Amino acid sequence: MPKTFYHFNTNTLSFEKVQLSVKDIVKRVLWLFASALTFAVIFIWIAFYLIDSPKEKMLQQENEQLKEQLKEMDRQLDVMSEAMADIENRDDNIYRVIFETNPMPVEERYPKLYEHSSFNVNNTDALTLLNGVSDKANQLIVRLSAQSRSFDTIAGEAQRKSEMLTSIPAIRPLKGVKTITSGFGGRYHPILKTIRMHTGVDLSAPKGTPVYATADGVVSREKGGSGYGITVIINHGYSYQSLYAHLSKKVVKPGQKVKRGELIGYVGNTGLSFGPHLHYEVIKNGVKVNPVHYFFDDITPEEYDAILESSKVVNQALS
Numbered sequence: 001m002p003k004t005f006y007h008f009n010t011n012t013l014s015f016e017k018v019q020l021s022v023k024d025i026v027k028r029v030l031w032l033f034a035s036a037l038t039f040a041v042i043f044i045w046i047a048f049y050l051i052d053s054p055k056e057k058m059l060q061q062e063n064e065q066l067k068e069q070l071k072e073m074d075r076q077l078d079v080m081s082e083a084m085a086d087i088e089n090r091d092d093n094i095y096r097v098i099f100e101t102n103p104m105p106v107e108e109r110y111p112k113l114y115e116h117s118s119f120n121v122n123n124t125d126a127l128t129l130l131n132g133v134s135d136k137a138n139q140l141i142v143r144l145s146a147q148s149r150s151f152d153t154i155a156g157e158a159q160r161k162s163e164m165l166t167s168i169p170a171i172r173p174l175k176g177v178k179t180i181t182s183g184f185g186g187r188y189h190p191i192l193k194t195i196r197m198h199t200g201v202d203l204s205a206p207k208g209t210p211v212y213a214t215a216d217g218v219v220s221r222e223k224g225g226s227g228y229g230i231t232v233i234i235n236h237g238y239s240y241q242s243l244y245a246h247l248s249k250k251v252v253k254p255g256q257k258v259k260r261g262e263l264i265g266y267v268g269n270t271g272l273s274f275g276p277h278l279h280y281e282v283i284k285n286g287v288k289v290n291p292v293h294y295f296f297d298d299i300t301p302e303e304y305d306a307i308l309e310s311s312k313v314v315n316q317a318l319s
Contacts, residue, residue: 200281229271
């Protein structure tokens with residue numbers, strides 16, 4: 001049933017009856033509902049998108065702090081990467097050069113998996129920042145691992161070089177002897193009275209003077225040459241040998257390991273010898289070389305010059 005409403009007529013200045021149909025009422029109700037819904041949507045949009053809740057403000061603040069921390073981590077990773085690059089450069093151009101080792105291949109230091117990983121630190125996306133920092137950290141881990149392997153290689157080379165250095169004859173076999181009685185090269189043989197190749201040096205000393213190994217090695221089972229008398233030959237490895245001839249006595253046995261400076265025998269006059277002395281030889285790659293060039297570890301430059309000059313004199317050998 002239609003409802004009766006009144007409205008004020010401004011022309012007649014009186015209230016007049018207005019009867020609304022059901023259709024008019026439905027229209028008004030729908031319009032009111034639509035208006036309310038519109039206001040509700042606007043209010044919700046303002047509440048959720050324009051006005052932050054305390055919790056949202058706290059989360060935004062934490063997010064900003066996280067991004068700043070990620071940026072700081074990125075800067076620290078850059079500093080560590082620069083330090084790593086300096087270590088790698090020293091490794092390739094100093095340490096490996098010293099130990100005569102080739103530089104580490106680029107593909108081992110910088111695997112292709114991480115070769116091109118990079119990102120913009122100014123990116124506002126926290127997840128992107130996190131992924132970028134993670135990539136840099138992974139790349140640094142790979143480089144550290146490669147550098148660790150490189151240092152292992154260098155350590156092995158250093159050990160090998162250390163062993164090699166102790167295996168090179170580098171001291172005088174007789175302590176205190178500063179002159180060479182007869183040097184390396186053509187010399188008069190005291191017995192045969194002819195000029196022959198003198199393949200070592202003669203160091204004159206009283207019988208019984210201690211003779212010392214000039215480098216680490218193993219006493220050989222080889223015999224001395226004809227006329228060498230009681231002889232000790234030491235295999236030092238790395239293609240080196242040393243020979244000590246005309247001994248009065250030897251105190252080492254074949255197969256025995258000896259250290260540089262260890263007593264191996266005593267000066268004598270055995271074999272084809274003109275008097276008590278030590279005939280000393282250095283053999284490199286099977287070739288007998290001038291032992292004087294290996295007297296460098298226990299003498300001064302002045303003493304070395306004096307020994308070198310005395311070894312040049314062409315005189316009569318003692319053996």
